[in-house]
Amino acid sequence: MFTATLFGYVITKLLLLGLMFTLCFICKLITSEIMSSQKPSIFYIDFLRFIAAIAVIAIHVLGPFRFLYGEIPDLDWLAAMGINSVTRWAVPVFMMISGALLLSTERAFHCEHYLSKRLSKVAIPFIGWTIIYAIVAGFVSGGWSATQTLAVIQNSPNDPAWYHLWFFYDFIPLYFVIPFLIPVLKKLTPELTKLVIVICAVMFLMKWFKVESFLLQNLVLYSGYLILGWYLFNRDNSEQLKYWLVAGIVMLLLNFFGSWELAVKSGQYSSFFMGYKTLNTMIIGGMLFVVAQSYAEKITGKFRTLISVISKYSLGIYLLHPLLLIPVRELDNGFYSFFGSNWLAIPIITSVVLFISLFCTMILVKIPLLKRLVP
Numbered sequence: 001m002f003t004a005t006l007f008g009y010v011i012t013k014l015l016l017l018g019l020m021f022t023l024c025f026i027c028k029l030i031t032s033e034i035m036s037s038q039k040p041s042i043f044y045i046d047f048l049r050f051i052a053a054i055a056v057i058a059i060h061v062l063g064p065f066r067f068l069y070g071e072i073p074d075l076d077w078l079a080a081m082g083i084n085s086v087t088r089w090a091v092p093v094f095m096m097i098s099g100a101l102l103l104s105t106e107r108a109f110h111c112e113h114y115l116s117k118r119l120s121k122v123a124i125p126f127i128g129w130t131i132i133y134a135i136v137a138g139f140v141s142g143g144w145s146a147t148q149t150l151a152v153i154q155n156s157p158n159d160p161a162w163y164h165l166w167f168f169y170d171f172i173p174l175y176f177v178i179p180f181l182i183p184v185l186k187k188l189t190p191e192l193t194k195l196v197i198v199i200c201a202v203m204f205l206m207k208w209f210k211v212e213s214f215l216l217q218n219l220v221l222y223s224g225y226l227i228l229g230w231y232l233f234n235r236d237n238s239e240q241l242k243y244w245l246v247a248g249i250v251m252l253l254l255n256f257f258g259s260w261e262l263a264v265k266s267g268q269y270s271s272f273f274m275g276y277k278t279l280n281t282m283i284i285g286g287m288l289f290v291v292a293q294s295y296a297e298k299i300t301g302k303f304r305t306l307i308s309v310i311s312k313y314s315l316g317i318y319l320l321h322p323l324l325l326i327p328v329r330e331l332d333n334g335f336y337s338f339f340g341s342n343w344l345a346i347p348i349i350t351s352v353v354l355f356i357s358l359f360c361t362m363i364l365v366k367i368p369l370l371k372r373l374v375p
Contacts, residue, residue: 043304044296045100046311048093048289053314055090057321057357058083058350060164064329065342069263078260079342081269085255088274091167092225092285095174099226100233100289102178109179119175121375122315126168128373129319133162136323164322170218177223185230197231200224201279208278221277228286237290248287251280310354316361316374317354324353 065072065080102118134156138149152161160166188196203224207216237244255273262270275281299307310317328335328349339345365371 041308041311043299043308044292045097046308047292047296047299048097049311049314050307051288051292052090052093052097053310053317054350054354055087055093056164056318057353058087058346059090060322060325061328061350061353062342062346063163064331065336067269069269070267076342079346081259081263082256083346085259085273086252088255088276089281089284089288091276092281093288094167095171095222095225096229096232096285096289098171098174099178099229103182103185103226103230104233105182109182114179119172122168122172122175124372125315125319125375126165126172130156130161130165132373133165133322136326137161162322164318167318170222173219174222174226177219178226181223181226185227193231196227200227201282204277204279204282208275208280216277218277224282225285228282229289232286232289232293237293241290241294244283244287244290248284248291251283251287255280255284310358313358313361313365313374316364317357319374320360320364321353321357324356328353 062080062083065077066084069077069081131153134149134152135144137152138145138147140148160169185193203213203215203221206213207221258273259270262272273280327333331337335349336342336345339348361374364374
């Protein structure tokens with residue numbers, strides 16, 4: 001008994017020391033990164049990337065619990081559903097950021113430069129991580145199967161090799177839309193621009209309520225987020241802030257309580273309020289964009305520095321973090337139950353995965369052969 005207790009004590013201390021060493025090393029990397037970085041950035045855009053990266057990880061951390069209504073304690077399910085319901089804006093916000101920056105460029109379009117500098121920054125990581133996750137997917141019970149990996153690669157033109165890579169199937173085509181949108185949007189009058197935003201909102205509403213239309217394709221709907229990001233980026237939204245706040249908070253509450261009510265009535269989880277291409281998500285994304293514009297600059301000190309660093313590596317964090325979640329999402333491994341409640345487990349695991357992903361990404365960018373996988 002004494003020996004086992006002593007052994008457990010020693011292991012615990014070693015783990016704590018290892019965690020402290022890792023955190024210190026991350027701090028040193030961040031400090032080095034700040035000292036060497038000279039590229040200016042727009043801080044509220046950094047802040048939006050920061051919160052979107054956290055939200056994406058949280059969505060994937062809570063993933064195993066969404067469909068377990070009635071099978072796990074109600075509070076644990078409510079934690080997963082609740083956090084899920086208020087974070088579905090993550091990917092749309094990433095798209096709004098792309099629209100804000102890429103559609104606002106004043107640089108003349110050159111096809112070769114655009115394909116080699118812009119498109120390649122997402123295409124190369126997509127191809128590289130598809131191969132990596134296909135190899136991971138080849139590990140089945142009993143060992144690794146080359147046949148399984150090859151099957152995943154063969155299916156990858158239509159099916160993502162891993163669940164989070166779906167983003168690229170909708171995002172990469174937008175890069176072929178952006179060069180055509182830039183000159184069109186520049187010629188629009190302010191009133192016509194407002195009409196375009198209203199049309200986007202109507203299409204998101206139609207998608208939400210499953211109205212059939214040939215217009216409701218992913219390329220068209222996600223282009224709406226590009227345009228919304230561009231629109232909000234290029235105007236002073238301070239007068240409309242209170243309206244965005246009220247509308248966004250109402251939609252967040254609707255997501256939470258609406259999803260809860262639907263589950264109680266049907267006896268199972270419903271994704272009705274969880275769509276990416278729906279009006280509620282569009283409004284929440286717009287609210288966060290305007291709030292960040294108005295208040296992000298008030299953030300100072302080390303927290304501001306941390307936000308900027310995580311923003312810089314947000315794509316690498318997005319690509320890499322599901323690897324860390326492979327053992328975590330296996331419920332039998334006990335990562336969630338260790339904390340006693342999902343209200344604790346999901347935020348803590350999300351935070352730990354965020355920082356380990358940041359650490360791994362910052363290491364990868366220093367390796368010449370791998371740095372293009374985490375631009």
